[in-house]
Amino acid sequence: MIRRDVFQAIADPTRRAILALLALHAMTPNALAEHFDSSRQAISKHIKILTECQLLNQKQTGREIHYHFNPQKMKEVDVWMEQFRVLWEKRFNKLDEILKNQQNKQS
């Protein structure tokens, strides 16, 4: 439990599923666990990891804790992706050109 960054957090498929659920609306650990086969404690561990890297915020009401998704933190991944986005856009344009040239040949 030393590495604690967003990329490490979203590497696990269960955690990605948790994030997708919480992006729709905040939930308690128990409510979340009902969506999965693993135990409540396993889900709670994932929640802990997601909270420690600030992908989740908690809001306590009584004995229930509602976990909220924090979009700003997820944006860090998006920012990192920026350097690659230009590449697949470039490739798409290249494909686009090829298709246009083929159309020109046919017509």
Add this chain to the structure above:
Amino acid sequence: MIRRDVFQAIADPTRRAILALLALHAMTPNALAEHFDSSRQAISKHIKILTECQLLNQKQTGREIHYHFNPQKMKEVDVWMEQFRVLWEKRFNKLDEILKNQQNKQS
């Protein structure tokens, strides 16, 4: 060595650095290893993982193997992020509205 998906691949900081370098131009394992403190074999292991999940393609010329970055595979991460993008855009718009309202009050 069972899990082999893009999210798992980009979880490691060294592999992210490798991807960033190869996005600029293709390189051989030796050339890549010169950019890092770890051994050539360690880098080769990362390359293997990245290749197995198709983030890299290899092109052999003689005894050298040049590894190329595959943007299309990285796009999978971008597609997954799409479901969250709307959330931070929404938050930004909300902030935008607040700022506009404050301006209206001042004028």
Add this chain to the structure above:
DNA sequence: AATTTGCGCAACTGAATAGTTGCATATATA
């Protein structure tokens, strides 16, 4: 007041991971 419910923490286990070292193979170079 006694019990149930929601939750986190600690200890443990088996599997996966990143790294090292040593070795084998094929291509260049002397």
Add this chain to the structure above:
DNA sequence: TATATATGCAACTATTCAGTTGCGCAAATT
């Protein structure tokens, strides 16, 4: 042909990770 270079593969190690089980505590319910 002998040597140097580029690379991948296998074995081993220490660390990390996901999951389980058991426990304790505080808030709700009876």
